Amino acid sequence: MAMLGFLILFPLVVAGVLLVVRNNRARNVIVGASALVIGLASVWLVVSYLGAPWITYDFYSPVVDYVCMAVSVLIAAAILYFGIKYKNLWACVLAAVQVVGSLVFEFGFAHDVLVTEGLYLDSLSLLMAFIIGVIGSGICVYALGYMEDFQAHEPEGAKDRRPTFFALMFVFLAAMFLIVFSNNMLWLFTGWEITTVCSFLLIGFTRTEEAIKNAFRQIIMNLLGGIAFLAALYVMAIQFNTLSFLEFLQIGIANPGMVVLPVTALAFAGLTKAAQMPFHTWLLGAMVAPTPTSALLHSSTMVKAGVFLLIKLAPIMMACPVPSVMVILVGGLTFLFCSFMAISQSNAKRVLAYSTIANLGLIVACAGVGTPEAVWAAAFLVLFHAIAKSLLFLCVGTAEHHIGSRDIEDMDLLFERMPRLARFMMLGILCMFIAPFGMLLAKWATLVSFADTGQVALIVLLAFGSAATFMFWAKWLGKLSGIAARPENVEAKVHSSEWVAIMVMAVLVILCCIGLPIISWAVVEPYIYSVFGTVGQDISSSNLWIASILSAFIAVVLFAGLGRSKAKKVDIYLAGVSRDNAERTFSNSLSGESTASARNWYLEGIFGEKRLSPFGTACCTVIIVIAFAAAAVGVPGLF
Numbered sequence: 001m002a003m004l005g006f007l008i009l010f011p012l013v014v015a016g017v018l019l020v021v022r023n024n025r026a027r028n029v030i031v032g033a034s035a036l037v038i039g040l041a042s043v044w045l046v047v048s049y050l051g052a053p054w055i056t057y058d059f060y061s062p063v064v065d066y067v068c069m070a071v072s073v074l075i076a077a078a079i080l081y082f083g084i085k086y087k088n089l090w091a092c093v094l095a096a097v098q099v100v101g102s103l104v105f106e107f108g109f110a111h112d113v114l115v116t117e118g119l120y121l122d123s124l125s126l127l128m129a130f131i132i133g134v135i136g137s138g139i140c141v142y143a144l145g146y147m148e149d150f151q152a153h154e155p156e157g158a159k160d161r162r163p164t165f166f167a168l169m170f171v172f173l174a175a176m177f178l179i180v181f182s183n184n185m186l187w188l189f190t191g192w193e194i195t196t197v198c199s200f201l202l203i204g205f206t207r208t209e210e211a212i213k214n215a216f217r218q219i220i221m222n223l224l225g226g227i228a229f230l231a232a233l234y235v236m237a238i239q240f241n242t243l244s245f246l247e248f249l250q251i252g253i254a255n256p257g258m259v260v261l262p263v264t265a266l267a268f269a270g271l272t273k274a275a276q277m278p279f280h281t282w283l284l285g286a287m288v289a290p291t292p293t294s295a296l297l298h299s300s301t302m303v304k305a306g307v308f309l310l311i312k313l314a315p316i317m318m319a320c321p322v323p324s325v326m327v328i329l330v331g332g333l334t335f336l337f338c339s340f341m342a343i344s345q346s347n348a349k350r351v352l353a354y355s356t357i358a359n360l361g362l363i364v365a366c367a368g369v370g371t372p373e374a375v376w377a378a379a380f381l382v383l384f385h386a387i388a389k390s391l392l393f394l395c396v397g398t399a400e401h402h403i404g405s406r407d408i409e410d411m412d413l414l415f416e417r418m419p420r421l422a423r424f425m426m427l428g429i430l431c432m433f434i435a436p437f438g439m440l441l442a443k444w445a446t447l448v449s450f451a452d453t454g455q456v457a458l459i460v461l462l463a464f465g466s467a468a469t470f471m472f473w474a475k476w477l478g479k480l481s482g483i484a485a486r487p488e489n490v491e492a493k494v495h496s497s498e499w500v501a502i503m504v505m506a507v508l509v510i511l512c513c514i515g516l517p518i519i520s521w522a523v524v525e526p527y528i529y530s531v532f533g534t535v536g537q538d539i540s541s542s543n544l545w546i547a548s549i550l551s552a553f554i555a556v557v558l559f560a561g562l563g564r565s566k567a568k569k570v571d572i573y574l575a576g577v578s579r580d581n582a583e584r585t586f587s588n589s590l591s592g593e594s595t596a597s598a599r600n601w602y603l604e605g606i607f608g609e610k611r612l613s614p615f616g617t618a619c620c621t622v623i624i625v626i627a628f629a630a631a632a633v634g635v636p637g638l639f
Helices: 002-020 025-047 062-084 088-112 123-152 162-181 185-203 210-237 245-254 256-273 281-288 292-301 302-312 321-343 348-369 372-403 418-433 440-455 456-481 496-514 516-532 541-558 609-632
Strands: 056-058 119-121 576-579 585-587 593-595
Touching: 002 119, 002 162, 002 210, 002 440, 025 123, 025 162, 062 210, 088 185, 088 210, 088 440, 119 123, 119 162, 119 496, 119 516, 123 162, 123 292, 123 348, 123 372, 123 496, 123 516, 123 609, 162 185, 162 292, 162 302, 185 210, 185 256, 185 281, 185 292, 185 302, 210 256, 210 281, 245 256, 256 302, 256 321, 256 609, 281 292, 281 348, 292 302, 292 372, 302 348, 302 372, 321 348, 321 456, 321 609, 348 372, 348 440, 348 456, 372 418, 372 440, 372 496, 372 516, 418 440, 418 456, 418 496, 418 541, 440 456, 440 541, 496 516, 585 609
Parallel strands: none
Antiparallel strands: 056 119, 576 585, 585 593
């Protein structure tokens, strides 16, 4: 329990220190050392409790309950302040509803509901702790160099607000640890809302009109989820007289018909946090934030809080049709529509955003299916998506600062201009959609688990969504791998802190792909066995080991020869009709001049946002409304 408390409280202490430290060198030391401590503590915790079942810790303190209530009030006050300042009525209304609801809940219903076992630990929490502690702290290190360049591009005389930025990053880490370790649902709710307000402040960090607009979109949508979460707490306290997550899960598994409404409300909260349709626009808008924000909050960790909650609810989903069907359909349709919309994007961060939403949809659908096999697939989708997408976000941020663009079409010859970075970026893309890397194996397990349900619609959604996934990743990979010149190498200007973080992510991708059979045996299978009493592995161990060996081989091939300078330099060959090799121009068949170039096909007229987004949003909205109507009238068999 001491280690759990340390991981929750230590980042808060670091955040407080960073808020007052103005010296750049001191900040670098504090962030680097703190990130190392958090990373090592997370790894130690995982290694110490490998294969652990659900372990609860006796810890109850009314002081903590009051602190959580005070935090909720402060969060609402902050939202009200910014809502009034920027004249956003909806943010003010929803913040007022939530704070009044929280106070009434605390003093009217929750005051006499005791949760003596406030903290817990299981294998899924260990997996999340690894993601938060290692990947999250690595992104904080990356932010040191990135934010130095960011500040350098600010107007002369602009206030340096990096202390606030780094303080928010570490507060966010503390809140995520609170979410994954809290058995007391009131504490979990507090961490949930802290991540929401941290995201709001970081999205609006630049204070531009666009950033403020997108920050409010995020806070409004996530406040809706927060109010639904609070409604679920009301039902738990009034109907079941408990706020223990473990007790609630036990009640739900034994009597699924009794928990339809609170599970539906919690699932709705998870859908908003995971940016599923119709709430996907907040994640797309969040891409205006600095790249470390995108990587930490909106790719690897914050959105994972939503799917973490849904995976926890998976055993109930399997026997509770209303929330299950809602989650399956919303997740499946989100995966399908967002995968297709990613095809029409040339902005690299926007492609990553759509890919994130789509893959979260796949995880959500697995949680809705709720079988041991689907949960096994979901756990690996969470892990590999977090690592690979963090690597890609960091690479895109560094590339943008050094080639002046985040557009995929401007990444011509990146393999020559930034050879190391291009290889790291290619590794992240390969992990997302190519065999034998872990993400594709998890998708194959997803397909098998969907097939076991006998629902053809699920298989169709996965098949067509995966085809779209292949198309947009392949286009980007092809652009990166082209070699046709010897342009200037600009990698020497990349900060060492950025290289450290990028290489940590790359090593994690390789190690997790190679160690997939071990992760399955030591982490994922113990969790599934502790919940379902069976092992939910769809892919044989021998096939996992084959994929492991092939992943190691591909990684060696990808990075072999990096750093050598003996490659022969030759002019570009343009079929003997070249006019200017440097500019890649040649004489065409009409004796005119043409430029040799490679450009991708984006099919905007077919897969554009304006065409697909309204339809997907409408479908998912209708599904959610029907689900709540069914849950409210207490007819779990309506679907």
